[in-house]
Amino acid sequence: MEQSHQALSSKAEVFIEKENKYGAHNYHPLPVVLEKGEGVYVWDVDGKKYYDFLSAYSAVNQGHCHPKIVGAMVKQAQTLTLTSRAFYNDQLGPYEEFVTEYFGFDKVLPMNTGAEAVETALKLCRKWAYEVKGIPENQAQIIVCENNFHGRTTTIISFSNDENARKSFGPFTAGFIKIPYDDIEALENVLKSTNTIAGFLVEPIQGEAGVYVPADGYLAKAKALCEHYNALFIADEVQTGIARTGKLLAVHHENVQPDILILGKAISGGVYPVSAVLANNAVMNVIKPGQHGSTFGGNPVAAAVAIAALEVVRDENLSQNAAYLGVVLRTGLNEIASRNPLIKLVRGKGLLNAIVINCDEDSDLAWDICMKFSEYGLLAKPTHGNKIRLAPPLVITETQIHECLGIIERALNDFR
Template sequence: MSVLEKISSEEIISLENKYGAHNYHPLPVVLSRGEGVYVWDVEGKKYYDFLSAYSAVNQGHCHPKIIGAMVQQAQTLTLTSRAFYNDKLGVYEEYITKYFGFDKVLPMNTGAEAVETALKLCRKWAYEKKGIHENEAQIIVCDGNFHGRTTTIISFSNDENARKNFGPYTAGFIKIPYDDIEALENVLKSSKNIAGFLVEPIQGEAGVYTPAEDYLAKAKALCEANNVLFIADEVQTGIARTGSILAVCGNCTCENACEKQSTYVAPDILILGKALSGGAYPVSAVLANDHIMNVIKPGQHGSTFGGNPIAGAVAIAALDVVNDENLSQNARRLGKIFREKIGEFVKTSNITTLVRGKGLLNAIVINDTEESDTAWNICMALRDNGLLAKPTHGNIIRFAPPLVMNEEQLLDCISIIINTLKQFEK
């Protein structure tokens, strides 16, 4: 088949099914172009993107500043590995550490890699700084978590589909209910071998499960009192998605994380990814202060591509866009409108029971079981009506558009969503 020959959506899906591993179940739409809040399929149909590549494309598809930085750097120097210095990494490291208020950053590529890095860092700190005996450190995690699908991470996952037949599993983790301060306190009291508490400020994959407003602050205080590291996984919630630069910033209105803000819960280790590159390139990061990060010595952790020149240039541009275009404020304002409008519909609806979220990370709960195909069928109808979203946990639909969306576009999308849901009223 000639590369110039136009291929239909059906043919492309067939190619993936034949030659690709079946580790995903995509919505049957084949996208070939994106710009801002829109994507187009190979036949030229235009859609609103209401998933943003799981919040990686917060700055919108193909943002010219981010793509420009990537192209310019790609034409100059792409990769040196960490065997040598390059002229972009130090500049990026200074930028991101000052941006988020930490001493040091360990650059990686993907969210799962960054989580694995944070776990290693936490354990090493526990043995060398806290004095826990080697191989006895434990890390607390939450039920319903999603931190990736590596062997270590699935060892403490509740998702049996991701776990089954992938054992033996990695030890050293204690699971507690999410949004349960008493459970956290009890575990911390029960063992002197607790090294860290790994938590998502909002559980996105679990259905945008948003905890009590004081949950993170109370959890951090308990960690401090017990000399335990508070590890915030902001791979999905970070970079303005929830209406502040980080979800741990609570309701503060500053652009950057700031220790002076009373609502800011300062993580001991912060994990970032996805929108750190605006969806243009794999970039992730683990940030911590010197007393934690300095336990890592040469040869103890790394990545050939982590900290490459393109990643540094792209991440700086991506974070600049967040500030320049006031994306935190926009997410906060539009998210409130979204929940208000959808909430009004939910009050009179038989097909939906709840809307929840923060900023422009939201979800609706469908009035059916997790085993039903109702949410999937609704997403198929949304696709037909020009909006792309995806179910999570069977009966929940997540809505997370690019943060560059304006109010007129949002209201159009709300109309599409409500009119589509009405087709499924019981």
């Protein structure tokens, strides 16, 4: 199936075979071997140029190899890379001041990956529940949504719907209640049914589920309910944050400030693993020395990189660019859909978008369409079978968006 539309060069085959032979088979990539990236473009080992319409799952919002971010990484890497948290370093404090002021919180707990940050938020929420809210020890429960994606650690897959991620990995971690996404009544019913609810963990837009955007007002109502029932509102903005949806955070579309904010991916512009959990003192102060940490969390390179990456978002007006060009992209996609019944639905916000292909979830059609995209110079990837995520770097221009719409329509027309 992978090679149904294009023959691989012998050079590409060598790299793919090495990964197949020596690497664990925990991913199913498109058969494209990339060696260079700049801005919205990537090049494969044969020199072919592509538009990147995945952005490393929204990690490369600032564009590939942004010179300011790479420059900050190189400069710091030549000076001091790691001290662990056994000692202070001269980069972490300034970063912590910068990031807390940038997002409007008292404190940050720095980590490395998105899944680590989610795990951190869950621990923080539980500890707050026992020590501040007064829930009896080991009875705290956290509400989550069906079809969520927060990572693949043991605890996180315990409340996942994805049987591919769950099967043969049990026993699972207790303490989670699943409710339908975008269902305020379901949330309130659980909150009022028991006094053991510690918090509500939610993606402002469900990315892996196919860019499912909730109804207007859902997030604001959910936050109000959490306040009413004294539960923490935890926003997982690993994929939706850092300007991707046309606001700095997706929750800002409804003027919501989470009790706990989870960030990753684009907080580093994709050049280094950086994640963060932010909260105010009333929540964050429950964590004491020795109760949570990471050798690499808050390392000097991460601190320097994150400041540079966030400055790029601010200085280059990437939120505004995403908001404007998201409308251009969705308008163009809907025009294509009006001419081509292969597109069943277009949805998204800012430059986090998806097209739902008019086929079953177990069909190979969306994969084959993505293969055809790659033939014509655009890289995207299916999710949940029949949905194709379309999320270019936020530095893309309107002219480039129209060129990509032309590629998308040309590829789709080949299947009519």
